Amino acid sequence: MDSALIPKGVKRCSIGQFALWIAVVGAVLLWGVWAMLLCYFRGLNQTNMNNAYGFALWIWADLAVIALGGGAFFTGLLRYIFGKDELKHIINYAVLIGFICYSSALLILAIDVGQPLRAWFIFWHANVHSMLTEVAFCLTCYFGVLTIEYVPLVLENRQIDRLPFFHNLTHNMHGIMALFAATGAFLSFFHQGSLGGVSGVLYGRPFGFRTGLLVWPWTFFLYTWSAAACGPCFTLFITRITEMATCKKLVKDSVVELLAKIAGWMLLTYIVAKIIDTVYWAAVTAPAMGLTLMDFYSNNPGSAYGLWILIAEVGVCGVLPAVMLVAPGIRSNPSMRFIAVTLAVIGACLNRWVMVLQVQAVPVLPFEGWFGYMPSWQEIATTILPVAYGIILISLSYRYLPVFPQEQELNPIEGGK
Amino acid sequence: MDQQNGNTKKYGMVIDLDKCTGCGACMVACMAENNVPFREDDTDKLLSVSWMRVYRLGNGKPFPQVEECYLPRPCQQCEGHAGHSPCVSVCPATATDYDMRTGIVSQIPTRCFGCRYCMAACPYHVRQFNWWDPIWPDGMERMLNPNVSVRMRGVVEKCGFCFHRYQLATDKAYLDGRRELEEGEYQTACAQACPAGAILFGDLNNPTHAVHKIAQPDSTHGGRPRNPKAFRLLERLGTNPKVYYLSSKEWVRKAGDNQVQRTEQTPKA
């Protein structure tokens, strides 16, 4: 029925099967939309946030998806600026994943603010000293860049491409994509960094606060670095999941290995910097504010924030995947590689979790205790909403657009073109 | 700021914890004065709004050495370093400001769009969010203070040292042909309501004001009190608050800040 829209030379499931799949994911999406509407019409009392937990699951989700969406800018930088030409076989997917991540972040932010109708104040009445202002501007601009990078892929749909104007537009956009990619990298550097700065500048919150360089706390640079390291890992992670779901090899191992190798070295250098930062913070920054390392990791209910979380983030999900991805023997093994990128993705998410949630859980006033928080179903549903949306957009893009240039070669169809 | 500069005020408070009985009159006066919303069931204090909150502190010792102390906590009006208070610089929409003329941290509810970054920044939990729209019991709308706008759902609010009273007092002084306010002309609702006289309010820069005489702020050390009985909450963070506390008890003074070598855990309020 929709075969005229499907790229030539590749095989796709039947329209019925596809519709059923979209319906299932769509149901989850609708659940999220319902929760979103509740938040809009009834207000943020629908969440389990409170005056001690002004930032919670949503802000974590924002920080996490933006870090993981960093694969788009970094792969783009490698492909268009540093000339790693092989990455052209995965750049489309990196861009698509980035597009989903960034649109999700914007969506969640739009739900998260108490007065969504005033959200434009952040642009209009911008306070240039606020990290959140920098985040809002760069994030929105970079979403524009991702749209510019994603649009040519949409225009390459078999039917759209037949129209001369769109064909020419795609051709021209590809022609100056390096310019867009460079601008994207510039914007990404600042908004990834600003997200790190969000907690790094809070000198009233010793768990998050870091000293730094000029106006930027060390977390500014750490976040950019970790997004460049873990973003590509997420691209590889989702690529592998897509391969499993479609039962096809979509990207050649050489391409995957190259990206994994670069991500591995980025992760290794990042984690060394992170360890140095943690040691300096624990030994100098925090004690100067009257707190020891163990004040941040002990006496909390259920040991939700025990030392285990630091070991998990830096060790199990930091050093381990970095070493795995750097070692050629382990990296070349697809299963080990998948485990490594999965750990790296979890590591980035854990880092963002502690830098949002634990910052507020730690008691700062000596006569207060730890603050607990458990998200409400509305918060969870609105956080799953973008995941469902992402799956639908990936499904549609995979079905109708030439996302994976190597698919045809890797999966020849008998009698096909 | 320069203490000698007569035009620069630094309004602050001195709260004598030895006098505070924990009666809560300051909280009530504050809510009435500033049209602070409340709900029918306001038991969850993490969801309710109270610009002034009284904490109960204990020394954590068994009977008969057990001691308690009440600590009223308004906005600390942090000056930070040169007006860089923790909450002001983080606000993305310029909805809060540090007023260099009075030292008061303002909050503009109509500008706030509810991102709550300032709440994450404030270590004193002074900034609170309107999780609900305010609903006043029938007839109570007529009791609202016309000098303070009510806030809607989805915005952050906090104590502003009854800034509308400052405006009214300066207006009156202007009409009287004066440029300077008398000490008693501008007082916060909580300071006036305290039956024990535990809350003193005035200009910390003015050597004739009681708050200056008692706290003896050391401007060369970020306003640190010279009075050995005085302390500020979380002095070490460098927030440079303008609320000073007095206590004759060492454990109370220690409870105001974190100590790296903490020997005893202070129990939760």
Next chain:
Amino acid sequence: MFPFSFEWVWDMGHMVFMGGLWYALGILGMGLTFCIIKAVYDTVQGKGGDHGHGHH
């Protein structure tokens, strides 16, 4: 965001921040405009469509 909003100050912070923003927006805007105008021009010239394959 604009010099006519009342909190605007011509200080280093605003110049660096907003300078960077408008610079990036300018590049994106001009790049996109170039692509669209050139696509219109190319289309009028008869390039693209079913006859224009072969590039990459």
